[in-house]
Amino acid sequence: MTSEAALPDPHRTGTGPLRRMTARSRDEAHRTATPLELFFDLCFVVAVAQAGGQLALNLAEGHLAHGISGYAFAFFGIWWAWMNFSWFASAYDVDDVAYRVTTLVQITGVLILAAGVPRVFADNDLTLAVVGYVVMRLAMVTQWLRAAAAETGGARTMAYRYAAGITVCQAGWVLALQLPHDVLPYVLPLGILAELSLPALAERHTQSAWHPHHIAERYGLFTLIVLGETVSAATVAMQTALDEHEAVGELLPIAGGGLLICFAAWWIYFARPVHDHLASNRQAFLWGYGHYLVLGSAAAIGAGLEVAVEHAVGKSHVSAAAATAAVTVPTALYLVTVWALHARYSKTGASQWVLPVAAVATLACTAAGQSGVLLAGLVSAAAIAVGVVLHARQSPV
Structure with a gap:
């Protein structure tokens, strides 16, 4: 028996190289x-x-x-x-x-x-x-x-x-x-x-027929790919530094902190579905526009990790605090914007403040200099742990 998911899409069936480009249904399964x-x-x-x-x-x-x-x-x-x-x-x-x-x-x-x-x-x-x-x-x-x-x-x-x-x-x-x-x-x-x-x-008088679930998935997938690029950029920087300098002791804290930040970035973005909150053009446009900061900061984290690696091996021309800020500032921006755009919709009570507090703590890690990246990673991991515990306490048994 054919499953419902395997049924042909009536909007995308037909013959010939050109079809009528009419709007699809927002209720399409x-x-x-x-x-x-x-x-x-x-x-x-x-x-x-x-x-x-x-x-x-x-x-x-x-x-x-x-x-x-x-x-x-x-x-x-x-x-x-x-x-x-x-x-x-x-x-x-x-x-x-x-x-x-x-x-x-x-x-x-x-x-x-x-x-x-x-x-x-x-x-x-x-x-x-x-x-x-x-x-x-x-x-x-x-x-x-x-x-x-x-x-x-x-x-x-x-x-x-x-x-x-x-x-x-x-x-x-x-x-x-x-x-x-x-x-x-x-x-x-x-x-x-x-x-x-x-x-x-x-779209002042007529809205386009965008699909909430599809849009949420599209943004999620692009965020996922950008985070993957961030990990890739940081990995290449680590590999180059190790090949040229073999500074394992200086690079391990940056690698550990960077991984924790990237893992946490993935966790908080995909913690809860968001498509139910995209109920109107106003909500959806604000959410979509806000992703300029989400995606931009996610990619900038990778750039910051490259700077931190170059500073660790003595190739950069900035201070330790500036190199660390290249990681902590975009990380804090990412935490705040993801919270503002959709994480806060599923938060109540004390859990509502976990990500904003984590963002402030991440910025404070800048003062730690070269060890600040690892500390920022630990802050991100702690934010996830606290969020999980608070959610478990609030959920009905």
């Missing part, structure tokens, strides 16, 4: 991430790795402001393009030939952006990164035009608003490349604000 979406995530994390690597390089050299500003800009381009595709796909994925090819074009765009990330940091040259970004976003315009052609009424108007708004924003980015470098710091925030405002304007 068994909605999970597709292999194309997973491939999309894996390619996007290449750009995340580039941004994290450049952040680590700048922090280790003591270029704090330049490193953070470059990372914030590069990560915005990566995150925003990923986020827009994920929400669109949640509503309109038809998995036909045209949809697949357009998605592959977006992947090509992020790889172009990734190739341009080092130039953003080294020479403030945004050209290649913006070209990659524009490729991704114009591909989304074609997707929204397809949706508009298949929809009627308010849904069609919404799709046209997205297509027009994205096109205008991309024209703005191209024009920004013609401006003098000393003007760009004042113009770039305006472009970012325009991009962030577009979904609220486009």
Whole structure:
């Protein structure tokens, strides 16, 4: 007998290379991430790795402001393009030939952006990164035009608003490349604000049919992949340091603390399902936008661990406190933002304060210097242990 989960998806069945791109149902059962979406995530994390690597390089050299500003800009381009595709796909994925090819074009765009990330940091040259970004976003315009052609009424108007708004924003980015470098710091925030405002304007009267469970899973999977990249970056840094310096005694505390932080980051994010809290556009947009800090801080932890390793073997140009802060600051930011976005919804009483207190304690570990990374890891592990105990006490027998 065929199981319900194995039944064909009526929205994704049919023949020919082109299907009508009508909205999917929010009540659709068994909605999970597709292999194309997973491939999309894996390619996007290449750009995340580039941004994290450049952040680590700048922090280790003591270029704090330049490193953070470059990372914030590069990560915005990566995150925003990923986020827009994920929400669109949640509503309109038809998995036909045209949809697949357009998605592959977006992947090509992020790889172009990734190739341009080092130039953003080294020479403030945004050209290649913006070209990659524009490729991704114009591909989304074609997707929204397809949706508009298949929809009627308010849904069609919404799709046209997205297509027009994205096109205008991309024209703005191209024009920004013609401006003098000393003007760009004042113009770039305006472009970012325009991009962030577009979904609220486009969906002012009609909401896209995103699927709460699917969206929660998509964000969870991308967070998982970013955390994996963080572990990978830290491992490569450890291996390089050991091959060149064999400083096992100095590196073991960093390795132990880094692993505890990454394990705790995974634990707190996936402790409770969050899709039930995504009941409206307002809740979902705030939750989705907040993941800029969740994902950005998760990737920055890996960069911070690289800095801590370089300091331990005498290759960085920063103090022990600064090297430790490269780990503790993004860790604390991650703890606070995950708590604010969804962990707090399942907390009551004393358990509500575990993660905020852990974030403050993590920041305090910065003062411990080189041993601060291990202490921050122990704080993260203690937060998980305390949370588990409090949850067990509050749960009915």
